[in-house]
Amino acid sequence: MSQAGGDTGLERPSRPTIRDVAARAGVSKSLVSLALQNAPRVAPETRELILAAAEEIGYRRNAAAHALVARRTRTIGVFVLDLHNPMTADVLDAVQAEARRRDYRTIVVVGGEDAAAERAELEKLLEFRVEGILAVGHRLPHGAEEAVSADCPAVVLGSAPRGVPHLGSISNDDVLGAGLAVDHLVGLGHRRIVHIDGGASAVADDRRRGYLEAMRRHGLGDLAAVVPGSFSDEGGYRGARAALGADVPPTALFVVNDLAAMGALAAVADAGLAVPGDVSVVGYDGTALAGMRPIGLTTVGQPLAELGMRAAAHLCGLLDGEAPAEAHALLRPALVERRTTAPPVGA
Amino acid sequence: MSQAGGDTGLERPSRPTIRDVAARAGVSKSLVSLALQNAPRVAPETRELILAAAEEIGYRRNAAAHALVARRTRTIGVFVLDLHNPMTADVLDAVQAEARRRDYRTIVVVGGEDAAAERAELEKLLEFRVEGILAVGHRLPHGAEEAVSADCPAVVLGSAPRGVPHLGSISNDDVLGAGLAVDHLVGLGHRRIVHIDGGASAVADDRRRGYLEAMRRHGLGDLAAVVPGSFSDEGGYRGARAALGADVPPTALFVVNDLAAMGALAAVADAGLAVPGDVSVVGYDGTALAGMRPIGLTTVGQPLAELGMRAAAHLCGLLDGEAPAEAHALLRPALVERRTTAPPVGA
DNA sequence: CTGAAAGCGCTTACAG
DNA sequence: CTGAAAGCGCTTACAG
Numbered sequence: 001m002s003q004a005g006g007d008t009g010l011e012r013p014s015r016p017t018i019r020d021v022a023a024r025a026g027v028s029k030s031l032v033s034l035a036l037q038n039a040p041r042v043a044p045e046t047r048e049l050i051l052a053a054a055e056e057i058g059y060r061r062n063a064a065a066h067a068l069v070a071r072r073t074r075t076i077g078v079f080v081l082d083l084h085n086p087m088t089a090d091v092l093d094a095v096q097a098e099a100r101r102r103d104y105r106t107i108v109v110v111g112g113e114d115a116a117a118e119r120a121e122l123e124k125l126l127e128f129r130v131e132g133i134l135a136v137g138h139r140l141p142h143g144a145e146e147a148v149s150a151d152c153p154a155v156v157l158g159s160a161p162r163g164v165p166h167l168g169s170i171s172n173d174d175v176l177g178a179g180l181a182v183d184h185l186v187g188l189g190h191r192r193i194v195h196i197d198g199g200a201s202a203v204a205d206d207r208r209r210g211y212l213e214a215m216r217r218h219g220l221g222d223l224a225a226v227v228p229g230s231f232s233d234e235g236g237y238r239g240a241r242a243a244l245g246a247d248v249p250p251t252a253l254f255v256v257n258d259l260a261a262m263g264a265l266a267a268v269a270d271a272g273l274a275v276p277g278d279v280s281v282v283g284y285d286g287t288a289l290a291g292m293r294p295i296g297l298t299t300v301g302q303p304l305a306e307l308g309m310r311a312a313a314h315l316c317g318l319l320d321g322e323a324p325a326e327a328h329a330l331l332r333p334a335l336v337e338r339r340t341t342a343p344p345v346g347a
Numbered sequence: 348m349s350q351a352g353g354d355t356g357l358e359r360p361s362r363p364t365i366r367d368v369a370a371r372a373g374v375s376k377s378l379v380s381l382a383l384q385n386a387p388r389v390a391p392e393t394r395e396l397i398l399a400a401a402e403e404i405g406y407r408r409n410a411a412a413h414a415l416v417a418r419r420t421r422t423i424g425v426f427v428l429d430l431h432n433p434m435t436a437d438v439l440d441a442v443q444a445e446a447r448r449r450d451y452r453t454i455v456v457v458g459g460e461d462a463a464a465e466r467a468e469l470e471k472l473l474e475f476r477v478e479g480i481l482a483v484g485h486r487l488p489h490g491a492e493e494a495v496s497a498d499c500p501a502v503v504l505g506s507a508p509r510g511v512p513h514l515g516s517i518s519n520d521d522v523l524g525a526g527l528a529v530d531h532l533v534g535l536g537h538r539r540i541v542h543i544d545g546g547a548s549a550v551a552d553d554r555r556r557g558y559l560e561a562m563r564r565h566g567l568g569d570l571a572a573v574v575p576g577s578f579s580d581e582g583g584y585r586g587a588r589a590a591l592g593a594d595v596p597p598t599a600l601f602v603v604n605d606l607a608a609m610g611a612l613a614a615v616a617d618a619g620l621a622v623p624g625d626v627s628v629v630g631y632d633g634t635a636l637a638g639m640r641p642i643g644l645t646t647v648g649q650p651l652a653e654l655g656m657r658a659a660a661h662l663c664g665l666l667d668g669e670a671p672a673e674a675h676a677l678l679r680p681a682l683v684e685r686r687t688t689a690p691p692v693g694a
Numbered sequence: 695c696t697g698a699a700a701g702c703g704c705t706t707a708c709a710g
Numbered sequence: 711c712t713g714a715a716a717g718c719g720c721t722t723a724c725a726g
Contacts, residue, residue: 014418015476015498017719028697033721043695063474064420065719067411068702071361083439084635089430096457100464105471108455110443117447124452127410129362151362233639266640288431292580293613295641364703375713380705390711412703415718 016057025053036061067129075105076315077130079122079144081112081137085231085259086287087304091136091157094308102316106134115142122147132315136308138203138231140167155315157307159202162328168318170311170329174203177300177333178210179217181254181282184298184335186218189343190252190280193220196229196239196264198256204231207256207284225250229260236260240267244279251279251344258283258290258299265297265340276342286336296339303331363404372400383408414476422452423662424477426469426491428459428484432578432606433634434651438483438504441655449663453481462489469494479662483655485550485578487514502662504654506549509675515665517658517676519649521550524680525557526564528601528629528647531682533565536690537599537627540567543576543586543611545603551578554603554631572597576607583607587614591626598626598691605630605637605646612644612687623689633683643686650678 018036022029027050035042035050042050053059067073078095080088092108099106109125111118118141125133126147133144138158140148145164148154153166160169178195185193195211198204208226215224225246229239236255243250244267253268255261261283268279275281283290286301310329318324365383369376374397382389382397389397400406414420425442427435439455446453456472458465465488472480473494480491485505487495492511495501500513507516525542532540542558545551555573562571572593576586583602590597591614600615602608608630615626622628630637633648657676665671 014718019719029719030697030699030721031695034696037721041695046695060470061474062415062476062719063471064411064414064476065702066474066721068409068415068704068719069721071702073411083436086433089435092430093457110440123407124410127408127413129409129411233635262639262641269640288580289636292609292642293616294609294643295639361702366703376703377705377713377715378711381712384705388711393711409703412718413705415703415720416705418718 015062016059017062018059020057021050021054021059024057025050073105073129073131074103075107075128075130076132076134076312076319077122077125077128078106078108079125079133079135079137079141080108080110081135081139082231083110085137085257086289087258087285087302088136090288090304091308091311094305095134095136095312098309098312099316102313102320104131104312104316104319109141111141112137119143126152131319134311134315136311138201153315153318155311155318157311159206160328161202168314168324168327168329170307170314170331171203172302172307172331172333174206174333175210175213177284177302178207178254179214180333180335181284181300182211182214182218184337184341185252185254185280185282186214186220188252188280188341191220191344192223192248192250193252193254194225194227194243194246194250196227196236196243196253196255196260198229198231198260199235201231204256211254229256231257231260233259233263233266236263237267238263240264241271244268244271244273249279252282252341253279254282256284258285258287258297261297261299261340262289262295265295275340278345280341280344282341286333290336290338298338298341299336300333301336302333307331362409363406364409365406367404368397368401368406371404372397420452420476420478421450422454422475422477423479423481423659423666424469424472424475425453425455426472426480426482426484426488427455427457428482428486429578429606430457431580432484432604432632433636434605434632434649435483437635437651438655438658441652442481442483442659445656445659446663449660449667451478451659451663451666456488458488459484466490473499478666481658481662483658485548500662500665502658502665504658506553507675508549515661515671515674515676517654517661517678518550519654519678519680521553521680522557522560524631524647524649525554525601526561527680527682528631529558529561529565531645531684531688532599532601532627532629533561533567535599535627535688538567538691539570539595539597540599540601541572541574541590541593541597543574543583543590543600543602543607545576545578545607546582548578551603558601576603578604578607580606580610580613583610584614585610587611588618591615591618591620596626599629599688600626601629603631605632605634605644608644608646608687609636609642612642622687625692627688627691629688633680637683637685645685645688646683647680648683649680654678 133154229235283299290297365379480501576582630646637644
């Protein structure tokens with residue numbers, strides 16, 4: 001009868017608390033708490049006694065009670081835009097490894113559907129008192145701008161607006177990377193290179209800009225053409241279909257990311273054309289997907305694991321009071337040449 | 348000076364509590380709590396007053412305090428074995444959608460490295476007082492057997508041992524599915540069909556058994572051969588290499604899953620052989636990866652979204668006191684024929 | 695080295 | 711309909 005409301009028969013047996021451990025070991029609960037924290041001022045024998053008692057009754061700390069009194073959770077909220085994007089897994093693995101190394105927990109939420117759901121998830125994260133937010137995939141969750149503060153700094157893995165307090169970012173240099181893709185195609189002899197873009201996002205903007213600047217640099221500004229797409233398989237398909245349907249179709253497609261490039265490859269095949277015989281295709285991200293044998297996609301490679309590791313290091317470092325080196329870090333991408341690019345037919 | 352220990356300059360301004368809301372609205376904190384829960388016995392005007400006050404000062408419930416007094420978290424721990432397996436994303440999306448629909452939160456942890464790390468993650472989950480565990484990917488985390496109880500039921504997405512109390516599972520019928528793969532290949536005229544297996548796991552066991560039974564059923568028991576592999580890209584490569592190096596190499600490979608089949612495709616290419624001209628390859632899972640155009644892998648398709656949805660529904664239902672229909676549910680897989688299978692050379 | 699007390703932010707009987 | 715009090719499981723000064 002220690003618990004009220006047990007008349008439903010569903011009453012869960014409460015888990016053991018430090019009180020139970022204390023009773024078993026014959027000490028006060030303060031001492032149990034101290035011993036469990038390995039505080040130095042507990043007598044060794046007492047500590048052993050307490051630890052044994054805890055072990056025996058299967059004691060396990062209650063994280064909620066701990067968080068309440070500690071006034072912190074050592075938890076960061078990881079917001080993932082697209083679980084299906086193959087870059088997510090590489091990045092997340094690195095993020096979690098680094099967070100764990102620094103003794104931070106991660107709690108992952110998936111966004112990308114509608115803004116309302118994202119706001120709701122974000123709200124839960126904040127009720128949870130996550131100490132920071134790490135956004136994997138080009139942008140913060142909807143509604144996060146107001147939440148970003150000294151209380152809850154954020155790091156975006158991708159480009160983010162400069163000058164916003166408590167908002168950092170780490171990304172590869174997308175403008176440079178897009179230039180690398182164009183350079184490669186121009187070097188092969190292509191001139192009609194179409195860019196299938198990623199819509200309205202900072203990353204898409206940078207890659208588009210890099211493409212346009214590189215085309216101009218090569219004296220191909222007049223031939224530059226951007227077709228709307230998205231970061232998904234489906235967006236790449238749509239974009240490539242539109243591009244290939246033009247009066248004078250391109251000989252090469254530079255697609256905003258590897259996943260969308262999969263869609264582009266499908267569209268090329270559906271148009272009865274061969275890759276790279278009729279059309280060359282370049283992706284972006286350097287994912288494991290691109291490297292799979294039957295695909296062999298030429299792509300602009302980002303150091304995904306390093307990005308993830310550094311994003312987590314940046315955020316956790318901030319929380320631990322380390323002075324951040326730079327709010328917005330930029331890594332160098334590199335072209336990974338495979339089998340979806342070749343000289344154009346006429347060359 | 349309301350907080351002690353602020354002399355470091357790092358003191359975080361405490362977030363507003365119901366106490367602050369109460370002060371602002373000029374009521375007691377009990378009433379604030381009640382109003383925030385939409386309890387019916389609060390006077391409408393008082394409620395408005397309180398809600399407005401909460402809004403004004405940016406009040407947000409503290410989940411830890413709530414969990415402590417509610418004695419539950421409405422959170423399930425989702426243990427993911429391999430984030431890189433393309434089936435994970437499909438399943439997770441469905442799991443999270445269903446959990447959210449039932450007003451449960453999910454907290455995802457990634458396992459698969461070493462047993463010690465898995466145990467540590469599991470421990471954190473339990474300190475957290477997750478109300479149940481959902482394992483995505485063939486098995487429970489290491490050390491979870493002892494944790495599974497009325498307090499913390501578990502559902503494995505994949506086959507799990509029968510008769511363990513509070514442990515359920517949902518999977519496709521792997522024995523049947525493996526049979527489907529063999530039937531398809533035999534139907535095309537193949538006889539030398541090698542299975543690249545997944546090592547020591549219940550799912551691998553079932554698929555191996557289904558393969559062996561089907562070979563026997565077709566009178567090919569003497570030709571049956573199982574080569575060790577794993578559920579990863581790399582394991583598939585290794586297995587296929589070994590299989591193709593035999594004195595009388597196979598004309599078809601049935602690989603334990605789609606990801607490993609990617610490795611197998613690479614090994615076939617490295618051996619200078621063509622798919623499906625020289626060797627047919629069948630995977631398992633029916634992932635988006637298999638369906639990507641340049642891959643076109645014939646595979647045994649599982650209803651991934653349905654599996655995820657039902658696994659979450661099963662677990663959350665249990666927590667909500669619903670009587671579970673069946674502890675171990677089995678869905679039917681179906682062959683998805685694409686371009687990596689064809690009649691053998693001699694046929 | 696050890697214990698009693700206060701308090702983290704909330705909810706819930708219990709009185710009015 | 712509203713408020714004072716107790717308590718969820720822990721930690722942390724504060725005394726001894």
